[in-house]
Amino acid sequence: MPGEPQEDCLFCKIAEGHVPATIVRETKTTVAFQDINPQAPVHILVIPKAHYPNAAELATAAPELAADVLRETKEVADEQQLDSYRVVFNTGAGAGQTVFHAHAHVLGGRGMQWPPG
Numbered sequence: 001m002p003g004e005p006q007e008d009c010l011f012c013k014i015a016e017g018h019v020p021a022t023i024v025r026e027t028k029t030t031v032a033f034q035d036i037n038p039q040a041p042v043h044i045l046v047i048p049k050a051h052y053p054n055a056a057e058l059a060t061a062a063p064e065l066a067a068d069v070l071r072e073t074k075e076v077a078d079e080q081q082l083d084s085y086r087v088v089f090n091t092g093a094g095a096g097q098t099v100f101h102a103h104a105h106v107l108g109g110r111g112m113q114w115p116p117g
């Protein structure tokens with residue numbers, strides 16, 4: 001069933017509190033936590049608690065939840081006092097996705113180049 005927890009999913013385990021993470025924000029539907037391998041001074045991941053394998057499937061199957069995730073990226077940026085920041089949804093292995101539970105990267109605290117590598 002779309003949205004059901006997946007037994008072998010790291011981010012489902014973090015959402016359930018079964019794997020530790022440094023949580024910075026939590027709502028009824030989302031969790032935001034520090035990335036374990038930060039690529040910027042601020043690097044926080046925002047996930048829906050429900051399991052969708054990537055942002056495309058989240059947006060299609062649960063658009064209100066996708067909006068919750070996007071809103072939380074803004075709340076994280078405000079809390080971190082970021083005036084410029086980047087929100088990234090890597091979608092598919094070819095784009096660098098390694099954890100197949102939808103998540104937004106919130107990156108900030110340094111200058112950034114465009115286009116990315």
Ligand code: 5GP
Pocket residue numbers: 010021022033034035036037038089090096097098099100
């Ligand atoms: P992706 O490459 O799928 O877009 O992003 C996955 C992110 O999850 C990576 O930035 C990686 O550093 C992070 N990550 C992987 N394993 C863990 C973990 O166990 N805990 C936390 N907090 N982050 C993780």
Ligand code: ZN
Pocket residue numbers: 005006009010011012013050051052100101
């Ligand atoms: Zn999951």
